[in-house]
Amino acid sequence: MGFFWDSFVSAIHLLLAADSELIHIVGVSLTVSSSSTLLASFAGIPLGLFLGFVNFLGKRVVITLFQTLLALPTVVVGLFVYAFISRRGIFGPLDLLYTKTAIVIGQTILIIPVVTVLTLAAISRMDKRYKDTALTLGAGPLTTARAVAWEARFGIMAAIAAAFGRVIAEVGISMMLGGNAKGFTRTMPTAMALEYDKGEFVLSIALGLILLALALGVNGFLQFFQGKARQ
Amino acid sequence: MSLYKMENLRAVLNGRTVLDIESLAVEQSVITAFMGPNGSGKTTLFNILAFLRRFHFGSLVFDGVPLSCRQAPPSSLRQRAVLVPQEPIMFSSSVEKNVAFGLKCRGVPPVQRIKKAHQALDEVGMLGFAKAAAHRLSGGETKRVALARAIVLEPEVLLCDEPTAGVDARNRRIILELIARLNAQRGMTVLITSHNAPWLAGLAHHCVHLDFGRITDPALENTFSAPMAI
Numbered sequence: 274m275g276f277f278w279d280s281f282v283s284a285i286h287l288l289l290a291a292d293s294e295l296i297h298i299v300g301v302s303l304t305v306s307s308s309s310t311l312l313a314s315f316a317g318i319p320l321g322l323f324l325g326f327v328n329f330l331g332k333r334v335v336i337t338l339f340q341t342l343l344a345l346p347t348v349v350v351g352l353f354v355y356a357f358i359s360r361r362g363i364f365g366p367l368d369l370l371y372t373k374t375a376i377v378i379g380q381t382i383l384i385i386p387v388v389t390v391l392t393l394a395a396i397s398r399m400d401k402r403y404k405d406t407a408l409t410l411g412a413g414p415l416t417t418a419r420a421v422a423w424e425a426r427f428g429i430m431a432a433i434a435a436a437f438g439r440v441i442a443e444v445g446i447s448m449m450l451g452g453n454a455k456g457f458t459r460t461m462p463t464a465m466a467l468e469y470d471k472g473e474f475v476l477s478i479a480l481g482l483i484l485l486a487l488a489l490g491v492n493g494f495l496q497f498f499q500g501k502a503r504q
Numbered sequence: 505m506s507l508y509k510m511e512n513l514r515a516v517l518n519g520r521t522v523l524d525i526e527s528l529a530v531e532q533s534v535i536t537a538f539m540g541p542n543g544s545g546k547t548t549l550f551n552i553l554a555f556l557r558r559f560h561f562g563s564l565v566f567d568g569v570p571l572s573c574r575q576a577p578p579s580s581l582r583q584r585a586v587l588v589p590q591e592p593i594m595f596s597s598s599v600e601k602n603v604a605f606g607l608k609c610r611g612v613p614p615v616q617r618i619k620k621a622h623q624a625l626d627e628v629g630m631l632g633f634a635k636a637a638a639h640r641l642s643g644g645e646t647k648r649v650a651l652a653r654a655i656v657l658e659p660e661v662l663l664c665d666e667p668t669a670g671v672d673a674r675n676r677r678i679i680l681e682l683i684a685r686l687n688a689q690r691g692m693t694v695l696i697t698s699h700n701a702p703w704l705a706g707l708a709h710h711c712v713h714l715d716f717g718r719i720t721d722p723a724l725e726n727t728f729s730a731p732m733a734i
Contacts (some may be wrong), residue, residue: 402589406593407605409554409589410581410653410654412605412606413609414579416609420595424595424596424597456705
């Protein structure tokens, strides 16, 4: 118990002291995770809507493929992106390896299936009458999709929150593509892994607590927003 | 003049024929009632006539335009026929925004569409609810707003599926009077369903009986010379 208490106190001290290294690590984590969540949302929400509204040959196969990609290990994505952006890869000349951009690319690939599948689930759960109502009132396919998506907005927000939760806590991609470079690409999970390796359990757990607090803050914000919208 | 013409029109659902109409013509600018018990195919027929569902066999001609059972109906036709479903659903916004939705789809400027929405709400006696949250209305109020949402578009055809089901006597009177007025004053073609309603005889010019997806004995098909007062 004392161990956890010490960690908690350490976390508070680190935060109150506004430790520059800690602030930077938290900043990098938030920047890359927010960027990848935003990019994945831009791709995944329309994909989920497309799969929800449009019937085409092989649709079940595509959905099964996306559902399978939910279990994609971060190291596999890391290796895949590494092959493209390493010196010998086709994007090697862009010098992306061990940058925040590389982490964002990997994380975006990781969570596009999350946003897509959960958006599709949110759309599929919607009352069919919303679609029929929009159609009979003269809405075209895009307006209908937008109207139904608006009604499914809480489910879509949950998809975005789940995707953010997946990337804020992932280690594999950040480590393989970011390199855990101090002051540049060190994120909270990679810093925690490093501190653990060094035997600095207290600092590692302190970072974990901050990570949890951040996740709580994001979800609390979403819950507050959902509550406001429901009123 | 016939607005809809159906020949051997069939619709299949889960391998079962739910609609099988040998021949039927729906006249323009009249009120046609479709009567029949639950599961007789009225809602399926209305979804087809509102161009929301495809049929599987036979032919359907709308205002001289033949529709294929192989292709989804063109969305442009949906702007001419509007369906008010049996259990309408409101978008989670204000009543006036719900009513203005179709106008927005038609590119009507914001000020004009709110003005028209208010006029339509006034017609159904719901103007006082313009700013209210639409999903919080009672069943009868929802039906009236759904009707306003349809009539604001001034469609050529208004399809009302069980418009008075689950509605109290006062709301029923308001709805039926409005339907009669739309037909009499604007010449709107109205198609209406009910599973069992004596009031239909007082409203409709024509009455078609459906059972098990088929038009029943033609002797039962009533044609009223003029609708009676409600």
